[in-house]
Amino acid sequence: MEYGEEIGIVIVGGGICGLATALALHRKGIKSLVLERSGTLRETGAAIRVRPNGWRALDQLGVASKLRQTALPIQRQRDIWLYRNKEETIEPQSEEARCLLRSDLVTAIAEGLPHGTIRFGCQVLSVQPDPLTSYPLIQLHNGSVIKAKILIGCDGAHSVVADFLGLKPPKLFVLWAVRGLTCYPSGHGLPTELTRFQGENFIIGRIPIDDKLVYWFVSNRGYPPDSNISKDPEFIREFTVESIKAFPEEMLDMVRRSDPEKLTLTHIRYRAPWDILLGKFRKGTVTVAGDAMHVMGPFVGQGGSAALEDAVVLARCLAQKLHQVDISAEGRQMRIIQNVIGEAIDQFVKERRMRLLKLSMQTYLLGSLRQSSSSIAKFATMALMMVLFRDPNAHTQYYCGDL
Template sequence: MEGVEEIVIAGAGLAGLATALGLHRKGVRCVVLESSATLRASGYAFTTWTNAFRALDALGVGDKIREHHLLYERLVAFSASTGEAAAKVSLKMQGKSVPHEIRCVKRNFLLETLENELPEGTIRYSSKMVAIEIEEEGNVKLLHMADGSTIRANVLVGCDGVNSVVARWLGLPKPILSGRSATRGLAEYPDGHGFGPEMLQFIGQGFRSGVLPCSDTSVYWNFTWYPSPADGDAEESVAKMRRHVLARLTAAKIPAEALDVVERSEMSEVVSSPLRFRSPLALVRGSICRGGVCVAGDAFHPMTPELGQGGCAALEDGVVLARCLGEAFAVGGHGSAEAALEKYAQERRWRAVRLVTAAYVVGFVQQSSNPAIKFLREKFLSGLLARVMVDMADYDCGKL
């Protein structure tokens, strides 16, 4: 149909770019609409687990990511109360078909790598979608943009984040506030940081913190906690937030080298952000796709960060979605777009339910101040929780 884009993807985050690159590999053209003027790399870095590297390999960029990021050998979880290691888990163990592979990847590097593999002009920046309607003739989506223009599309993929316009159009309920907030930063060590190839977690005292080397010269950190009136105006500025984090970590038994990472780091312009998740029940009952429209990434399954699987699951979504749509749109393809999206939804729904549920439960146990849970966490549960993280990453979304 003249003047109609076959596939439009809203959002140039991990899910959007992964879907676009997967479609490109399948020989299918698409357009990506990004509301900002450039790629958005907020969050600095994210843990890229075995399942994410399987997805990146399917997209043909896995080795480019490996080349610049450290491979972890172990995960060590410390008690913030005692300063002692509560659990040590080897990450050299074998997965279902290949050894486990976990690295902390700089977000901007990954997004730029995905973008550079796409044909020029695929991404349209400063293109914010604000509303969707279905044209009376046929099943064409009319996308209303913030600048007053419109775009017509046969298929619309919503990768537009936790406040997704597409998810709202599908009728999915708003994500739920978890009651916790998170902040993060990245520290650079031009002469080397001295950390080993390991993920460090500090759990208890009402917070969860992680220190994760990205490369020989950069270290990412994160801190999640339950905000309270006693925190005052900590979230008003970067300086106040840094002081708040350092005060909480210093009051606990956190080693000096971990404190140094926070002290010297660059922090996000978004000083802290509330952690949201979509109810697993909403994912079971809700519409992930309808009438040639679907969601992926945080627009689909926002989750709390304890498993480190939000970005990884977004990459999985991209591969599965591109594979399903490729069957309908590639040269010699067969089937309808709506059937392809239904197949995608069927494959991804229960994976998302398991990840969201596990992340919430792990976070509750890790940060609970209940004396009984605290005792069980420090004596028995820390190792179990660490293994849950590894086991949830032992997943293969398949090839394109």
């Protein structure tokens, strides 16, 4: 394969993780190039809950103070079990949690990058090792090939870079989720809390973003309809309304009034905890981060924050090692450089593995609980969760460290 361009660090995917990794590297004085297949910044999923550990990572990236101005702090979490007539409130959240518009998040991160860092409309088709140097050769949809010294796959759950590493494809829960955004022009008047109405298999939640905007999500057991109709906003809205008929009228009204452009229907995926424990996340100078590494069910609202943590840790590990070498050097120096880069990536994987194992285990158990119809399986899962995750919110106390 003949290559046209040679670039130091290439990041595939300009979602939360890819942009955050580029920004973290930039703040350490390291240049990178982000290849994003979409024509513009993607904001799929409407909004995202960012918990205290995510804010610590955003502080390290230098964008937290800007983002704090865009969303209200969430004071508490209220769960209402409709079928048991029970209500539980976890309050007050002593640490910071907010729900951000995805567009605000990706824009704030992208604005911190030097001009030309993101190349839009650039889809990566495959990755192969260069037979001479073993550096990765990145094949693009337009036929061109880029040779990178370091390749970081932040290309989400269907990652071509994860395929190159030989990681197993993510698995599917028998669960789907719809996410949306509703604007109340005269104000919604809701408390600043995450409210979740729980049915037997169902969950519908809402979080105010500001005084007018409310982010909501619905999740249910089952397989979503086929992918063509599941992209049609009118269909998603009707499908959701039909699915939550038994829920309070205020929730139905919220879904009916939602912005059709922001509606998404997703089949929930995960990388199994044992694949996180045993996965080989480096091959030569190639690695993955974000959902490409550890896609997880959204039940604790941590996938995005974990991607931000990855960005900080990966940039720190690379920066610590890269100052020892000149990665543009060729010839006899090349093997030394590749070893140094390999050590940096290994350090990143080592630092992240246990953290990701715990998150993936907790979300796997929660997903198993939600998708199961057997009382015995539910009981066994709950017992295991009580043993392993006595404090179910302990994951928010994590700090990924300084950049």
